[in-house]
Amino acid sequence: MDIRARTDRLAQLLEQRLDIRGSGFETKLRRAGRLLPRHLRRDGAILIEALKLSDHPRLGRQVDSKRLEKAADAIEHYLLNLDVWDRRRGIAVNVSASVLMNLLIVIALVAGILIWRGLV
Known part of the structure; x- marks a missing residue:
């Protein structure tokens, strides 16, 4: 799955589950603040950095896709299981x-x- 599509899905979940408004994943993650556990905020930072690197043609190839998938899965799992x-x-x-x-x-x-x- 594309990193952009994945972060858009996570931004949508942040809005639905935590009532966080904003434009884009980076803004919503920053506004989430302490509503997310520390390790998930770190995973979100990894995804944000990967988004920035993915725009560059050469640096985009340096992104570790397994690490990104793991980070995105952890955030998505937390948000989907949040009551x-x-x-x-x-x-x-x-x-x-x-x-x-x-x-x-x-x-x-x-x-x-x-x-x-x-x-x-």
Whole structure:
């Protein structure tokens, strides 16, 4: 499979699975940031460099196709097995928990101030 077609497929998966917008694989991978594990970000960097080298007629032949296939397969496998709803549910739970914790802290501070002032 062509490296361009493969990275276009990965860019499409990044948009579908992680809701990352942008034009092209390089932009989407950069915006993904910590949503992807470190080893997959490294694999993505390998693919980006191969894209840049593939434009050049002589340097394009130096690209290791097995390494590229392995990197693309790893990213694709991760994105296809990613549970989108579980990820969104986790984000909602984390936001709710942080709001609740902040609310409890404010209530405790107000109660402490009222007790310290002797109003309760």
